Amino acid sequence: MPAKSAVETDTRVEAGDTVGPLLRGVGVLRRLTEAGGTLSPSALERATGLARSTVDRITATLARMDYVRLDGRDVVLAPRVMELGNAYLAALRLPELLGAHADALADELDESVSLAVADLDGIRFIHQATRRRAMSVSFRIGDLLPAERTAPGALFATEWKQPDWARWRTRRATDPTDAAFPAVPPRRPQAEGPADAPLPDSAFVQRVERARRDGWAVDDQLIEPGLVAVSVPVRDPHTGRLACVASVVSHTSRHSAADLRGGLLPRLRTAVTAMETELRTAPPPRPGPPPSGLATWTTASKHQLGRDFVESLARGLTVPTAFGEGRAALSLSDVARATGLARATARRALLTHEHLGLVQALPDRTFTLTPRVLDLGFPPLSRTTLPRLAEPHLRALATRLHEPTALAVLTADGKEIQYTAGAGASRVLTVHITVGARLPAAQTSLGRVLLADAGAPLPPALAEVRAQGYALVDEELESGLRSIAVPVRDRASRAVAALNVATHAARRTLEDCLHDVLPALRETAAHIESDLHTASRFTPIPTS
Ligand code: PHB
Numbered sequence: 024m025p026a027k028s029a030v031e032t033d034t035r036v037e038a039g040d041t042v043g044p045l046l047r048g049v050g051v052l053r054r055l056t057e058a059g060g061t062l063s064p065s066a067l068e069r070a071t072g073l074a075r076s077t078v079d080r081i082t083a084t085l086a087r088m089d090y091v092r093l094d095g096r097d098v099v100l101a102p103r104v105m106e107l108g109n110a111y112l113a114a115l116r117l118p119e120l121l122g123a124h125a126d127a128l129a130d131e132l133d134e135s136v137s138l139a140v141a142d143l144d145g146i147r148f149i150h151q152a153t154r155r156r157a158m159s160v161s162f163r164i165g166d167l168l169p170a171e172r173t174a175p176g177a178l179f180a181t182e183w184k185q186p187d188w189a190r191w192r193t194r195r196a197t198d199p200t201d202a203a204f205p206a207v208p209p210r211r212p213q214a215e216g217p218a219d220a221p222l223p224d225s226a227f228v229q230r231v232e233r234a235r236r237d238g239w240a241v242d243d244q245l246i247e248p249g250l251v252a253v254s255v256p257v258r259d260p261h262t263g264r265l266a267c268v269a270s271v272v273s274h275t276s277r278h279s280a281a282d283l284r285g286g287l288l289p290r291l292r293t294a295v296t297a298m299e300t301e302l303r304t305a306p307p308p309r310p311g312p313p314p315s316g317l318a319t320w321t322t323a324s325k326h327q328l329g330r331d332f333v334e335s336l337a338r339g340l341t342v343p344t345a346f347g348e349g350r351a352a353l354s355l356s357d358v359a360r361a362t363g364l365a366r367a368t369a370r371r372a373l374l375t376h377e378h379l380g381l382v383q384a385l386p387d388r389t390f391t392l393t394p395r396v397l398d399l400g401f402p403p404l405s406r407t408t409l410p411r412l413a414e415p416h417l418r419a420l421a422t423r424l425h426e427p428t429a430l431a432v433l434t435a436d437g438k439e440i441q442y443t444a445g446a447g448a449s450r451v452l453t454v455h456i457t458v459g460a461r462l463p464a465a466q467t468s469l470g471r472v473l474l475a476d477a478g479a480p481l482p483p484a485l486a487e488v489r490a491q492g493y494a495l496v497d498e499e500l501e502s503g504l505r506s507i508a509v510p511v512r513d514r515a516s517r518a519v520a521a522l523n524v525a526t527h528a529a530r531r532t533l534e535d536c537l538h539d540v541l542p543a544l545r546e547t548a549a550h551i552e553s554d555l556h557t558a559s560r561f562t563p564i565p566t567s
Contacts, residue, residue: 045339104400165397174254175268310349468508476518
C-alpha cells in the first residue's frame, strides 16, 4: 500500500475544525484513483482502514453524486468525478491557453509534448499531447512524479526555498522506493544496474544548478531505461515566475539525450516563446455563472437515502466545483454563495480541503485549488473512450427496455457504420451485436442519424431525420427488424456517435417505439453526453 502523503498526516488544522466524513470520502476517492479506478468494497476497507459499514455509506453517497458506480461487486470511478479536476484546470487556465501550442509542437516533431506544474516536491501533468510508441510508460493528466526523476522537476526546484529542500530530503529518506508516486516504476536499489540506479541527493542538486544556469533541463532515463525528455520553463508574464514547464519526450531509439539538446530544444524554445506571448496577450478570464444552489439537492438525497447518505461528505465535495475559469481565488463568502452552503459549513469544508492539501489559503484571505485535486479520479478517467463511457448506460437501457441497444460511429468514408459498444437483452429472440461489425450507413437508423448531421445539403429523408432528431428504420434492412436511433453529441454539438434500440415488429408497434423507446433512448443519450462533455473538457476522448 502506498505511504500516506505528508499532507494526509499533517496536523496543523485542528481536528475539531475538519469534517470527518469528508476526510474519509476523499480518502476513498484517492485509493480508487491509485488502484486505476476500481476496487471491491473489501479492498477499499483494507486500503482505507475504515469499517465496512463506513465504506458502504461513503460509496452510496459517492454513487448518488455520480462520482462512482456500483458495478456488480466493484466500486468504479465514474466520469462525473472529473468535474473536480476540471474546476482546478479551468481556474488555472494554462491548459486552455497553452494546450493547442503543445499539440501543434507534438504534431510538428511527431513526439509527445507535455505541460507540468509544480506540486510540492513533485511535478504534475496538466496536459499531454501523446505520440508515445509502445516502448515506454506514458503519463496521464494528473499523474504525479517525483521532481528529481524528471526534467521539469529540476527547473521547478530552481525556485525552491530551504523548507522545500527539507521536505524533499525527508521524503527521499522516508520513501526510498517512491511508493508515494504510483505512476512511476519504483526506485531500485543501486546494485540492479546503472540505468535505473537511484541517484544520490547531490546529483539532483547539481542538475538544479545546471537548470538554473542553462534555462532548460534534460531527463536522461531517470524514470525508466529508454525514456528521455527535454524541458523549458514557461514564465508567468506578470510575476516572472514559472507558470508551468513544457517538455518534449522521446525514446533513446529515436533521440539520444545529446540530440534532444541539438535537435529538439530549439523548436521547443520557439514554442515556449509563443506560449509566453499567449499568456501575455490572453483576454481576461470569463467567469461563468457560479454553479448556484449545489447544496440544495443534498437535503432531498438525505430524505431518500436516509442513513446511507452522508450529507456532510456530499456538501464538502461541492466546494471545489465553486472554482473555475475567472474564479481561481474565492473568499469564504464566495464559496458559500456559489455552493448554497451555510458559511460555517463552507468554512469547515474549506479547512478540511486545506488539511488534505486540495485547497490553499492565500494571504488575502481567499482560497485556491491545488493541483492535488487531480488526485481525485483524473488520471484513470482521462484515458477513457466513448464506448467505455457509454457501456454502463447501454446496460441500464437494455435492462430497462428488455431490448438490445448499441452504439456506433460512421467509418472514415461515411459509407458504413461500425458498432463500438452494445448491451444485449435477456430475451430469447434478440438481435445480436458484434463490436467491430459494419453495416451500410444509409440503410440503418444509426447511420441515418449520423449522415443527417453532415453539413452538406441533405436529401429530404435525412433532412427529416435531422429535424426530428431520430431515425426509425422499419423492416427495411431485415423483415421484422425495427430500429430507432438518436445522435450522441460532443461538446461542440457534433454527432460523434449514434445510439439505437432494436426490436422486433411483433414485439412493439411503431407507436410503442415512439412513445416508449424514443424517450428512454433520448434520456440515455443525454447521460452519455453528460459524461462525455465532463470527460472531454481538457483531454480528447476517442470516439471508438
Ligand atoms: C512526460 O511528459 O511524460 C515526461 C516529461 C518530462 C519527463 C518525463 C516524462 O522528465
